[in-house]
Amino acid sequence: MAAILGIKYVFEGTEILSETESSPHVLVSNHQSSLDVLGMMLIWPKNTVSVAKKSLKYLPLFGTGASMSKTVFIDRVNREQARNVINEALKEEKLNLWIFPEGTRNHEEGMLPFKKGAFHAAVQAQVPIIPIVFSPYSFYNKKLMKFDSGTIKITVLKPIPTVGLTTDDVDELSLQVREQMLAIYRQRETDSAR
Numbered sequence: 001m002a003a004i005l006g007i008k009y010v011f012e013g014t015e016i017l018s019e020t021e022s023s024p025h026v027l028v029s030n031h032q033s034s035l036d037v038l039g040m041m042l043i044w045p046k047n048t049v050s051v052a053k054k055s056l057k058y059l060p061l062f063g064t065g066a067s068m069s070k071t072v073f074i075d076r077v078n079r080e081q082a083r084n085v086i087n088e089a090l091k092e093e094k095l096n097l098w099i100f101p102e103g104t105r106n107h108e109e110g111m112l113p114f115k116k117g118a119f120h121a122a123v124q125a126q127v128p129i130i131p132i133v134f135s136p137y138s139f140y141n142k143k144l145m146k147f148d149s150g151t152i153k154i155t156v157l158k159p160i161p162t163v164g165l166t167t168d169d170v171d172e173l174s175l176q177v178r179e180q181m182l183a184i185y186r187q188r189e190t191d192s193a194r
Contacts, residue, residue, distance in 0.1 A: 001038055002038050002042075005035075005038075005147075005149070006148070006149025006150070007035070007038065007139075007149065007150060007151070007152060008149075008150070008151045008152070009039060009042055009151070009152050009153075009154060010151060010152070010153045010154070011042075011043065011153075011154050011155075011156075012153065012154070012155045012156070013155055013156035013157060013158075014043050014154070014156050016130060016156045016157075016158060016159065017043060017045045017130070017156060018045075019128075019130075019159060020045040020046070020047070020048065020096045020130070021045065021046055021047070023094075023127065024047075024090050024091075024094050024095060024096050024097075024125065024127050025096045025097075025127055025128050025129070025130050025159065026090070026096070026097050026099060026118050026119075026121055026122040026125075026127060026128070026129045026130070027045075027048065027096060027097065027098045027099070027129075027130045027132055028098075028099050028100070028101045028114075028118050028129060028130070028131055028132065028177060028181075029098070029100060029131070029132035029133065029134060029181075030100070030102060030106070030111050030133060030134055030181060030185060031100035031102050031104065031105050031106060032105060032106055032107065032134060032136075032137050033105055033107065033137065033140065034105075035137065035140070035152075036100075036134055039134060039152055039154050040098065042154075043132075043154060043156070045096055047094065047095050047096055048095065048096040048097070048098055049070045049071060049072050049089060049095050049096070049097060049098070050071050050072070050097075050098045050099075051071070051072045051073075051074060051086065051097050051098065051099045051117075051118075052071050052072070052073055052074075053073070053074065053075075053076055054073045054074060054075045054076075056073070057071075057073045072085055072086065072089050072097065073085075074086065074117075082117065083117075083120065083121070083124070086117070086121045087121065087124060087125060090121060090125040090127060091125050097118070097121065099117065099118040099121075101114035101115055101117070101118045101119070101174070101177075101178075102114060102115070103115045107143070109136065109189070110182065110185065110186075111178060111181065111182050111185060113178075114174045114175075114177070114178045116170050116171070116174055118174075119170045119173050119174045119177070120167065120170055122162045122173075123162045123165045123166065123167060123169065123170055123173070124167075125162075126162055126163050126164075126165075127162060128159035128160060128161050128162060129159065129160045129162065129173075129177060130156060130157065130158075130159050130160075131156075131157040131160070131177050131180055131181045132154065132155070132156050132157070133154070133155045133157070133181050133184040133185050133188070134152060134153075134154055135151075135152055135153040135154070135155075135185070135188035135189070135191075136185065136188060136189045137150065137152065138150060138189075139151075153188055153191075155184050155188070157180060157181070157184065160173070160176070160177060
């Protein structure tokens, strides 16, 4: 599909993902469009499932495919139920979770503020967080209905441990991860402008 669309991928740090084979991790990435799924599939670690809002389960085709790939669907309104489902995947099933902490696609520059669910999950399970950054989609502009061929750089950052952290640390942790990811995103933005 990527070749048909004229999208090339460049990878940096993907060897880090091998760490997810021996123990569960929470993977967090920015979310710009449905194109993210193509890049995700190219680096997808074993024993990994994505987390999505429950309403997506009922979308034709997408919902069926997501259900077949064991996507963890959560009810954002029922936080307790969402926490239980996520904890079960991490602790009992020993799965890695791929979460978009922005909570929705961001068609603007930069990153939206992060929701805290991914960070609560990682802290409660005491598992590391692996940030993943998709470079800006400079070849794609939804508002202008523009889509050209282009290159997407996917950067995997070093794991951030959560052992010893508590729920009191979640706000600072989410800000720290967002700042790291945003710095890489802005660097890629500068690189593509050259």
